[in-house]
Amino acid sequence: MSALKTEAQPRGAHPQAAWSGASARDLADMNASHGWSLDAAELAAVQAHFQKLKREPTRAEVETFAQTWSEHCKHKTFTSPILYRDGKSTKRIKSLLAETIVDATARLKKPWCLSVFADNAGIVAFDKKWALAYKAETHNHPCAVEPYGGAETGVGGVIRDVLGAGLGAKPVLNTDVFCFAPPDYEGPVSPGALHPRRTLTSVVAGVRDYGNRMGIPTAAGGVWFDEAYRHNPLVFVGTVGLIPRSAIAKAVKPGDLIVAAGGRTGRDGLHGATFSSAALDDQASVSAVQIGHAINEKRLLDALMRARELRLYRGLTDCGAGGFSSAVGEMAELSGKRGGARVRLEAALFKTTEIAPWEAWVSESQERMVLAVPKDKLAALADLFASEGVEHCVLGEFTDTGRLEVSWAGEALVDLDLKFLHKGVPRRERSAVWEAPKAGPLVTNRRNERARAGEALRWCLGHLNVCSREWIIRQYDHEVQGGTILKPLQGLHHDGPGDACVIWPQAVVGEEGSFRGFSVGHGMNPSYGRIDPYAMAQAAVDEALSNLACVGADVSQAALLDNFCWGDPEDPSELGRLVRAAQGCRDAALAFQAPFISGKDSLNNTYTDAKGLKHSIPGTLLISALAPVPDVRQAVTMDFKTANNPVYLVGWTSNELGGSLWEAFAQEKGGAVPVVEPRSAKEALWTLSSAIRAGLVMSAHDLREGGLAVAAAEMAFSGEVGVQIDVDLVPRTRDVADPVTILFSESPSRFLLEVSPDKEKAFLKAMKGVPMARVGKTIANPVLRVVGLDSRTLLEERLNELKAAWQAPLPRILG
Amino acid sequence: MSATETAGHIVEVGAKPGMSDTTGAALIAQIQSIGVQAVQEARVLALYDLRGKLSAAQVTQAAKDLLADPVTQDFRLESRAGAFLPPHWRLEVWLKPSMTDSVGESVKKAVRDLGLPEPSAVRTGQAYQLFGKLNKQQVDRILERLLSNPVIHRTSAEQR
Numbered sequence: 001m002s003a004l005k006t007e008a009q010p011r012g013a014h015p016q017a018a019w020s021g022a023s024a025r026d027l028a029d030m031n032a033s034h035g036w037s038l039d040a041a042e043l044a045a046v047q048a049h050f051q052k053l054k055r056e057p058t059r060a061e062v063e064t065f066a067q068t069w070s071e072h073c074k075h076k077t078f079t080s081p082i083l084y085r086d087g088k089s090t091k092r093i094k095s096l097l098a099e100t101i102v103d104a105t106a107r108l109k110k111p112w113c114l115s116v117f118a119d120n121a122g123i124v125a126f127d128k129k130w131a132l133a134y135k136a137e138t139h140n141h142p143c144a145v146e147p148y149g150g151a152e153t154g155v156g157g158v159i160r161d162v163l164g165a166g167l168g169a170k171p172v173l174n175t176d177v178f179c180f181a182p183p184d185y186e187g188p189v190s191p192g193a194l195h196p197r198r199t200l201t202s203v204v205a206g207v208r209d210y211g212n213r214m215g216i217p218t219a220a221g222g223v224w225f226d227e228a229y230r231h232n233p234l235v236f237v238g239t240v241g242l243i244p245r246s247a248i249a250k251a252v253k254p255g256d257l258i259v260a261a262g263g264r265t266g267r268d269g270l271h272g273a274t275f276s277s278a279a280l281d282d283q284a285s286v287s288a289v290q291i292g293h294a295i296n297e298k299r300l301l302d303a304l305m306r307a308r309e310l311r312l313y314r315g316l317t318d319c320g321a322g323g324f325s326s327a328v329g330e331m332a333e334l335s336g337k338r339g340g341a342r343v344r345l346e347a348a349l350f351k352t353t354e355i356a357p358w359e360a361w362v363s364e365s366q367e368r369m370v371l372a373v374p375k376d377k378l379a380a381l382a383d384l385f386a387s388e389g390v391e392h393c394v395l396g397e398f399t400d401t402g403r404l405e406v407s408w409a410g411e412a413l414v415d416l417d418l419k420f421l422h423k424g425v426p427r428r429e430r431s432a433v434w435e436a437p438k439a440g441p442l443v444t445n446r447r448n449e450r451a452r453a454g455e456a457l458r459w460c461l462g463h464l465n466v467c468s469r470e471w472i473i474r475q476y477d478h479e480v481q482g483g484t485i486l487k488p489l490q491g492l493h494h495d496g497p498g499d500a501c502v503i504w505p506q507a508v509v510g511e512e513g514s515f516r517g518f519s520v521g522h523g524m525n526p527s528y529g530r531i532d533p534y535a536m537a538q539a540a541v542d543e544a545l546s547n548l549a550c551v552g553a554d555v556s557q558a559a560l561l562d563n564f565c566w567g568d569p570e571d572p573s574e575l576g577r578l579v580r581a582a583q584g585c586r587d588a589a590l591a592f593q594a595p596f597i598s599g600k601d602s603l604n605n606t607y608t609d610a611k612g613l614k615h616s617i618p619g620t621l622l623i624s625a626l627a628p629v630p631d632v633r634q635a636v637t638m639d640f641k642t643a644n645n646p647v648y649l650v651g652w653t654s655n656e657l658g659g660s661l662w663e664a665f666a667q668e669k670g671g672a673v674p675v676v677e678p679r680s681a682k683e684a685l686w687t688l689s690s691a692i693r694a695g696l697v698m699s700a701h702d703l704r705e706g707g708l709a710v711a712a713a714e715m716a717f718s719g720e721v722g723v724q725i726d727v728d729l730v731p732r733t734r735d736v737a738d739p740v741t742i743l744f745s746e747s748p749s750r751f752l753l754e755v756s757p758d759k760e761k762a763f764l765k766a767m768k769g770v771p772m773a774r775v776g777k778t779i780a781n782p783v784l785r786v787v788g789l790d791s792r793t794l795l796e797e798r799l800n801e802l803k804a805a806w807q808a809p810l811p812r813i814l815g
Numbered sequence: 816m817s818a819t820e821t822a823g824h825i826v827e828v829g830a831k832p833g834m835s836d837t838t839g840a841a842l843i844a845q846i847q848s849i850g851v852q853a854v855q856e857a858r859v860l861a862l863y864d865l866r867g868k869l870s871a872a873q874v875t876q877a878a879k880d881l882l883a884d885p886v887t888q889d890f891r892l893e894s895r896a897g898a899f900l901p902p903h904w905r906l907e908v909w910l911k912p913s914m915t916d917s918v919g920e921s922v923k924k925a926v927r928d929l930g931l932p933e934p935s936a937v938r939t940g941q942a943y944q945l946f947g948k949l950n951k952q953q954v955d956r957i958l959e960r961l962l963s964n965p966v967i968h969r970t971s972a973e974q975r
Contacts, residue, residue, distance in 0.1 A: 146966050195960065197848075268915050289966055291910070293917035351915065365915070815844040 019047055019056050036066035041426040049420060060358035060406065060413045067322035067362050068329055069425045077569040077578070077603055081429040084579050087436070093579065100582040101562055101596045104589035112557055113595055114248055120318060121165035121241070122597025123248055124559045126505070126628060127516055131245045133169040134520070134626045135161040136177075136238035136561045138602040143206075143235040145289055147199045151206025152292030153366055154237045159214065160318035162241035163301055164369060166248040168308045168316060169241025171301070172481060172505045174211045176221040176237055177522055177622055178203060179565075181230035182464055184813045190231065190609045199233045201814065206292075207237065208475045213294035214301070218476035219488050219501040220520050224620075225464040226527075231607035232617045234565050238624055240520065242505045247308055250315040252334040254400040256372040258341060259313070260324070261385060261392040262300040263293060263367035265360050266351030296367040303388035304369065312373065312381040319368035324348070325361050325414075327370040328395070329404055332418055335372075336400030339418045343396040343406040357408040372398060430569060434576035437531060440670025444655065446740035449666065450788065453709070453740055454795040457784075460661045460706035460744075461713060461806040470495055471810040483507030485517055485632045486551055491639035495807070496718025499550040499702060502635045517632035521547025523623040525705070527659035531673040533577045533619055537584025538676040542685075542748045544625035545592055546702035549689040550751065552635045556686055558627035560589060562599035567616035569603045577619045585621070591678030592685065594625065636692055638701040639719030640754050643780040645698060647723060648763075649708070650684055650772040651750030652677075653742055655735040661706045662744035674746045681749035684770045688751060691766040696759050703750040709743040709786070711752050716784050717803035724785040725776035727794065739788040754778060823866035823934070824874040825893040827942060828883045829858055842943065842961075849960045851953045856946040862893070862907065863922060867935035877926050900975070901946060904954050907971045908963045909940035 022030070027043040030036075038046070046065050050057045067073060078097040083090065093099055105116050114131050115123035121135035139154025155174060162169045180203075181196035189195050194202075211218040216239070268290045307313060315334060319327040324343070332341035345360055355363070373381055378394070385392045399405075404421060406414035449456070460466055473488050478501070486502035489495050504517040523543030529536035541560065549555050562585055567574045589596055607615040629635060657663050658671035691697055699719070703711045708730070716723045727739040736742060755763045779785070784802060788794040830836040839857040846854050863882055865874050874892060883890040910916050919937035927933035943962060945954070954972045963970045 146964055149967060194964070198960070266915060267913070289914075291914060291917055291967070293915070293920065295921055296917070815841065815848065 020051055022047065036062065037070060038066055039428070041428050042069055045424060045426045049424065058413060060361050061416060063358050063362045064325045064329070064404070064414055064416060064421065067325045068421055070322070071603055072321045073326055074425055075601060076425065077430065077575070078601055080427045082575065082579060083429055083431045084434070084576065085432070086434045096579060096582050100586035101589070101599060104586045105595040105597070107590065108593055108595045110595050113559065113597060114245065115166065116595065116597045119165045120161040121169070122559060122561065123165060123243065124597060124626065125245065126242070126518065127514065129245060131243050131248060132518060132626060133162050133165040133241040133243055134238065134559070134561060134624070135165070135598055136175065136236055136563050136622070136624050137161065137600055138563060138565060139235050139237060140232060140565065140602050140605060142289055143199070143203055143233055144193070144231070147194065147202035147233070148206040149289055149291040151203040151235055152210040152294070153290050154235055155207055155210040156292045156294065156297050156366055157318070157320050158237045158239045159216065159297065160320065160369060162239040163304060164316055164318035165241065166243050167250055167313070168247070168304050169243035170305055170508060171216045171239045171241045172483065172508055173220065173240040173503050173520065174216050174218040174238065175520055175522070175624065176207045176218060177223070177524065178236070179224045179226065179229045179234035179526070179620060181227050182225045185227060185230060187227070193231050196230055196233070197814070203233070203235055204472050204475055210292050210294045212477045212480070214298045215480050217478045217480050217484050219478035219484050219503065220522065222522050222524065223469060223472065224524060224526060226618065228618050231615050232605040234605070234617070234620060236563050236622050238561070240503070240518070240626065242508065252315045252331050252372040252398050253374070254336040254340070254398055256314060256335070256374055256398045257378055258328060258343060258395040258397060259371040259373045259381070259392055260319070260348060260395050261303070261369050261371060261390055263296050263365055264349045264351045264391065265355070265363050265368070266365045267355050267359055267363065268365055270359055270363055290366055293367050299388055299390050300367060300369060303385055303390045306388070307381055307384055310380065310384070312377045312384065313371040314374060315372040316369055319370055321364060323361065323363045323365070324370070324395070329421060331370060331372060332398060332404055333422060335398035338400050338402035340399035340401040340403050341396060341405070342399050345395065345406055345413060346409045347393050347395055349391055349393050357413050361406060361413065430575055431572045432575035432579050433572045434580050442655070442670060442672065443668055444735065445737045447738040449740045450738070450794055453743060453786070454797055456662065456665050456744065457709045457713060457795065457797060458802065458805045459665050460710050461802055462809055463661055464809055466661065466705050466710055466806070467809040468495065468497065468807045469810070470807070471814055481508050486635050486637060490637040491718030492720050496639050497714055499547040499638055500553070502551050502629050502632055504632045515631045515633055517629040519548050519551050519553040519627060519629050521545065521625045523625070524621065525659065526618040526620045528673050529577070529581065529619050529621065531658050533581035533621070534584035535673045535675050537581045537621055538588045538678070539674055539748050540621055540623040541585065541588035541592060541594070542676045542681060543702065543704060544623045545594060545685055546749070546751065548625055548627045549685055549692065550636065550638060550700040550702055551629065552692050553627035553629045553689070554693065555627055555689040556593070558594040558625050559597045560594050561624040562596055563622040563624070564601040565605050565617065565620040566601070566603050567606050567619065574616065574619070581619060581621050587678065588676065592682050630693060634693055634695055636697055636700055638699055638715055640715045640721035640723060640778050641698045641719055643721055643778050645754050645756060645778045646760055646774050647725065647776045647778060648753045648755060648772050649730055649750065649775045650688060650753065650770060651731070652747060652771055653708070653730050653732040653736055653745050653750065654747045655741055656745055656747045657741070660744065660746040674748050676748045680771070684749060687767055687770050691763060694766060696755065696763040696766055697753050698756050699754040701752050703752060705746065707744045707746050708752065713784050713797070713802045714806070715752060715754070717799040717806070720782060720799060722779040722781045722783045722785070722799060723776060724779050724787065726787045728789045729773050729775045731771050731773050739786070739794050743786065823864045824869065824871060826863040826865065826874060826878045826882055826890055827860045827893045828863070828878070828888050828890045829860040831887060831889045834887050845961050846957055849956065851949070851957060853947040853949050853953065854945050858944040860942040860944070862909070862940040862942050864938040864940070865926070865934045866937070868932055869934060873931050877929060877931055880929055881922070881925055900944070903975055904945045904949055905973055905975050906943040906945065906954065906958055906962060907940055908958070908968050909938060911967055911969050914967050
């Protein structure tokens, strides 16, 4: 590099040739060759803006629009009008986000929601002094192209989201959820796509290396396998951070210095935001791919935590998608009445001299944050950064001119009206259609299958969507920071599938007198979504909250995050499914009184192969839920504890096997998708949550994929305590006519509980009004025994064999 | 990196003889999973290309004090002659010059912290020594399917 002493020329400062006279076609060509991912209406709006100004835009200005108006940064689909047709009725939606997810939060008016949909992460109260910031992101496109680097930078990015929430939250938990094709997939892999096994192992390695090196426990998550993800793996990463309630408000004042801190700016990571808004093809742009630098981010984190305590800055945000252009652009909006920023970009610290100014402006080099620093604090901040080995530079200052002004060595690079930049994006109406799939003939009786119940159970336990995730979980450090009270793996040998982890964040601030903690749970089931995205959304909320209730969290104070990963929003039926899922989110949030506090969408998860064939992912919704655990000493694990205890089943069982594991096993079709009955589900959940917190339940597990059979097996083999269940005692609706349906139904809002005999009376009193029944008891014999409706034994399986079937798949496939 | 960059010293770090090379053992299983059965032994080495004004003695000191674990690992400054090894394939995987090399950056600073001259740049990579009857096609398959991603890596393979 030293040989190349070229003065960096402000190449980006030269006007783009002939925007004013360009035809729509010319603009489209430029758009394609530069990778801006702007649509025709947006290109026309930019053109008209500059025609009015009577000048040509610079490259850097067009890049600024491309970044700021990208789907990634602006969520155009979720905030633009949609004409939605549902059967015969048609409705005009002004903004899907405002009318569903945000609307539910506004109506619930929870006083403990301290910052929602405004900052880089949602923030809720934790106790009188502290709050929790939670954010989940996706990093799908980078992980498809380079899974290790994509996963690392995904983790790094979401950590910076939390670090950039308020005046900065200290990360205390990382979460990871993936959707991959099965790692033993044997079909063809298209050019440009990696084998799912490679994607899985590399993504896990990336999450592991970044989280472990930063000293943040990765203790919650999940994996869903489906061949439909073979071209578009989904990688959801989340971070929870602890922040003093006094440090939530951030501000930017005109005259504050714009300070960039952390990593240097290079040519790596150009066009990540616009890249993620485009569909993947086998010519995927590769400049967006980077490898993370966890040690740099750790230094930045430590320095910022000290600077926050000393109030050496007034506001900050992370430099993610769109780089400086987005970070400075967003903060500039907060400055004074009109907002504004003046940047002298040549003052940035660069990795290389071979960088064009426009590239420096939009580069997405990792591990960078942008701060608003009062002038009189700069010297102290500089000293502190130096002591922590963090580099920084002063890029300029915030103003109140209403303009975003960027120069390079005195030459104007960008001079844009902030209002137009942030509000000028044309809102194009899209159309969406939802048509319920035609119901097929329903299987009403599975009596003839009873001989296969044992086989079905072993098959379900060994299914990739149920089997043990220990191969993945053990690679993550889930103990670092010393606050992981309930681990992801629970039970006698610490290898059973816990519903959720419980974190005691006081471990990092040394407040040992408080036993308050929190838990996070996840809900996701794309198979239900194939039948009805509305039911999928409700089931996902139900699952995430159920996980929380099981471990002893207070679900009456649960907050939700939504992460939508969808196919092509221009396809009316895909968009119709998205609308339906968003409506499901709103209705579930209202029913469970659990507000959404933040969310993210990743659209265009489609893949066009060399032959022009389009592959789309199933619409996928991840719900993450966060709730306080008032006393971590009362946390409950899912493994059966001792023999001769009553076992209770909470909730109604119906003939709901649509999208279930049983359907896959028996190759049935047309089952009814599990539907959440919101009012009774909320009552049961809240009541159970109180009973568990009152110490009346010894072990609790919610029923999901594989239903009662799988849940009972997991509780039994995790605790090495047998169980006998009489399916005749299971509370069920009239459409349930046989024991196989009872065992494998996936009706939501159900729980299996072990209760101590001496607390049974109190338990029954506490649960009054909730549909439930005593369905059996734990036994000394290490078997799972199910007695049928006619008192005959339906199945009796040894626990060690069930456990072996459940543990086998991932080690067998991954080595 | 321009062509005029000072040629560096390449340090190679691997398990000591007698020490189990767990990554090598895992690699054999992975190679078998893609249908190549001929590999009998695999060794994985970390490569560090230290560029700039460091003498061989200074690079040796950095390798000894920083790059290799004195209990479990050996290091050597790579030379074409190589150690006395049975015939094998040597595969190398390096990050492309356009990629930021985070480990390399950390090594660069750590060398300075040892009191040695700071290298102008440090690039990192891996070498894989594969023993067994393999043809070029199989080696390419291993590189492509398991060890590298053309998006971020440059690779080489030679028979020794």
